[in-house]
Amino acid sequence: MRVIENLKHIRSNIEDACKRSGRSPEEVTIIAVTKYVSVERAQEAVDAGILHLGENRDEGLLNKWDHLGDKPTWHYIGSMQTRKVKNVIDKIHYLHSLDRLSLAKEVDKRANHKVKCFVQVNVSGEESKHGMEPETVLDFIKELQQFEHIQVEGLMTMAPYTDDEAELRRCFRKLRTLQQEVQQLHLDYAPCRELSMGMSNDYQIAIEEGATIVRIGTALVGEESEV
Numbered sequence: 001m002r003v004i005e006n007l008k009h010i011r012s013n014i015e016d017a018c019k020r021s022g023r024s025p026e027e028v029t030i031i032a033v034t035k036y037v038s039v040e041r042a043q044e045a046v047d048a049g050i051l052h053l054g055e056n057r058d059e060g061l062l063n064k065w066d067h068l069g070d071k072p073t074w075h076y077i078g079s080m081q082t083r084k085v086k087n088v089i090d091k092i093h094y095l096h097s098l099d100r101l102s103l104a105k106e107v108d109k110r111a112n113h114k115v116k117c118f119v120q121v122n123v124s125g126e127e128s129k130h131g132m133e134p135e136t137v138l139d140f141i142k143e144l145q146q147f148e149h150i151q152v153e154g155l156m157t158m159a160p161y162t163d164d165e166a167e168l169r170r171c172f173r174k175l176r177t178l179q180q181e182v183q184q185l186h187l188d189y190a191p192c193r194e195l196s197m198g199m200s201n202d203y204q205i206a207i208e209e210g211a212t213i214v215r216i217g218t219a220l221v222g223e224e225s226e227v
C-alpha cells in the first residue's frame with residue numbers, strides 16, 4: 001500500500017477516536033516510524049505530507065538524515081546509549097526515551113540547543129520494557145532542573161503487546177495521571193503538555209485516553225525490511 005493511502009485510513013481512524021472522546025484531531029500528531037523501511041519509503045512518507053519521522057537507532061537516523069536533512073522533524077524513539085548521544089543530538093528535535101540521569105547529563109553536555117524530551121515510563125511493569133518506574137518519575141523530573149538544555153515536553157510509554165483493551169487503557173490512563181502530577185509541579189522546564197503513546201495496534205485507544213503524539217510504523221509505512 002502506498003503511504004498516502006495508509007495515511008488516509010489512519011487519519012480517518014484518528015478522527016473517529018477523537019469523536020468518541022470529544023477531542024479534536026488537531027490535538028494529535030502522527031510520527032511515521034521509519035525504522036523498518038528504506039530511505040525511499042521515508043521520502044514517500046514526507047511526500048505524503050508527514051512532517052514527523054521517528055527512528056530508534058543512530059545508524060538509521062543518520063542514514064535517513066543524510067538524505068532527508070531537517071525537512072522533517074526528527075524524533076528519536078529508541079532507548080539511547082549514552083555514548084551514542086553525541087552522534088545524533090544535533091540532528092534530533094525530540095528525544096522520547098529519557099530514562100536516567102546519566103543520559104540527561106550527557107544530553108545536556110552535548111547539545112547546543114534545548115532538547116525537547118519525553119521521560120519514558122514503564123507503566124506496564126514488564127521486565128522487557130525500557131523506561132522508569134512510575135514511582136520514580138516525579139523526583140527524576142525535579143532533578144532535571146540542573147540541566148539547561150533539557151525541556152520536558154511530556155511523557156512516553158510503550159504499552160504491552162496485547163489485545164486486552166482494558167489492560168491497554170489502564171496503562172495509558174496511568175501515564176496520563178502521572179502527567180497531571182508533573183504539571184502540578186509547575187516547573188518551567190517541564191510543562192509536560194504531551195503524551196507520546198500509541199503504536200500501530202493501539203493508537204486509537206491511546207487517543208481515546210489522551211495521546212497527543214502517536215508513533216506509527218507498520219500500519220503507516222509498512223515493514224519492508226532493509227536489514
Ligand SMILES: *Cc1c(COP(=O)(O)O)cnc(C)c1O
Pocket residue numbers: 033035056077078158199200201215216217218219
Ligand atoms: C517501532 C516502534 C514504534 C512503532 O511500532 P509499530 O507497531 O510498527 O507501529 C513506536 N514506538 C517505538 C518506541 C518503537 O520502537
